[in-house]
Amino acid sequence: MTSSSYDYAREIVYAQDRDRYLAGLFAAEDARNGLWSLYAFNAEIARVRDLIRDPLPGEVRLQWWRDFLQGTEHGDAAANPVADALGQTIRAYNLPVKALTDMIDARVFDLYDDPMPTLHDLEGYCGETVSALFQLGALVLNKGQDAGTGEVAGHAGVAFGLCGLMRALPWHAARGQMYLPADLLDRHGVDRQTVLKGEATPELRAALAELRGHARHHLVRVRQKLKDVPPQAAAVFLPLALVEPVLARMDAKDFDPLRGSAELSQLRRQWILWRAARKSGPKL
Structure with missing residues (x-):
């Protein structure tokens, strides 16, 4: 079978x-x-x-x-x-x-539908889900041998995971689910119920701007470590090339984080992945 x-x-x-x-x-x-x-x-x-x-x-x-x-x-x-x-x-x-x-x-x-308590908890969630997938994929491409990608996979998973959760915010909010951490929302005075109702307030926009900053921080750490990724394991990290273009769309002043879409067209995503793969490792 x-x-x-x-x-x-x-x-x-x-x-x-x-x-x-x-x-x-x-x-x-x-x-x-x-x-x-x-x-x-x-x-x-x-x-x-x-x-x-x-x-x-x-x-x-x-x-x-x-x-x-x-x-x-x-x-x-x-x-x-x-x-x-x-x-x-x-x-x-x-x-x-x-x-x-x-x-x-x-x-x-x-x-x-429990709230995510803290940003630390959210990063831990991304680590156990997305980072783990990067690391396991690198093991497969390195024929089961440790490729020394633990640190880069950790940062990659948080950057990719945070970006993905912000992309999915309209969908999650519509079904009453909240991944945005409570401490981040409290810091910016965001009312959780307004998010679940689909209301994009200035406070929410400020909180999401901070979260994009965290995603970019981890993306910088990834860039610093990608040179150490063995060439045979590089393909696992190619999807990271999509993170910054998506974050840039979310940066737009007229972008509605609860009703808009930050999705890139299929053709553009394919082109970004192809361009990244053409280089010696996924340059981000």
Whole structure:
């Protein structure tokens, strides 16, 4: 089932995470299946909130993945093509299972409408979800050997994660969910209820400007460390080339963070990724 499982995983990534899919095409061909399995797993656990009405069924779905990773799954886990592909990848590259279970644990937050307490907590959430995915992808492209990318992956995940959450703010607010940290909102006098109602106040704009500053701070740290990324692992970090153009769109004075879209066209995203890949490593 392995070959068809990898094909299935690739199709999920193509449909649900197009930017990582395109970036993965610049990786060594013999390592792409490993990337597809990781990215498909990430897509599966990231969309659990979209598939359920109440948190409990979501908890059950996430627990199934925990059980699978810990070898205590119920039934034939290999019947799930994403799980089958992921299991093959874990064994082929000796990936740390704890990093994957930590990703699942972090996604429990997605199931509820609890506020994100602090910026530190938000960065930790990005670290356990997005940074981990960068690091695991680098392990796959470096044939299971530590590529020394832990620090760059950490900063990359926070920069990419913060940017993604700001892009998704209208969607999250519409369903009553808040990733913007409470301490950031309090510092700028933002009323959480106005955000959930879709009202873009000056206070909210100031808070988001500060958050973009944090994303750019981590992006600077990434730029300082990218030169140390082994060439064979560079493709994992290509999606970071999209962060600054998206942040720049959010900087516009007339941009509405709760009703506008900071999305780049598909053609422009492809061109940015291609340009970054043409250089010796993803220059940002």
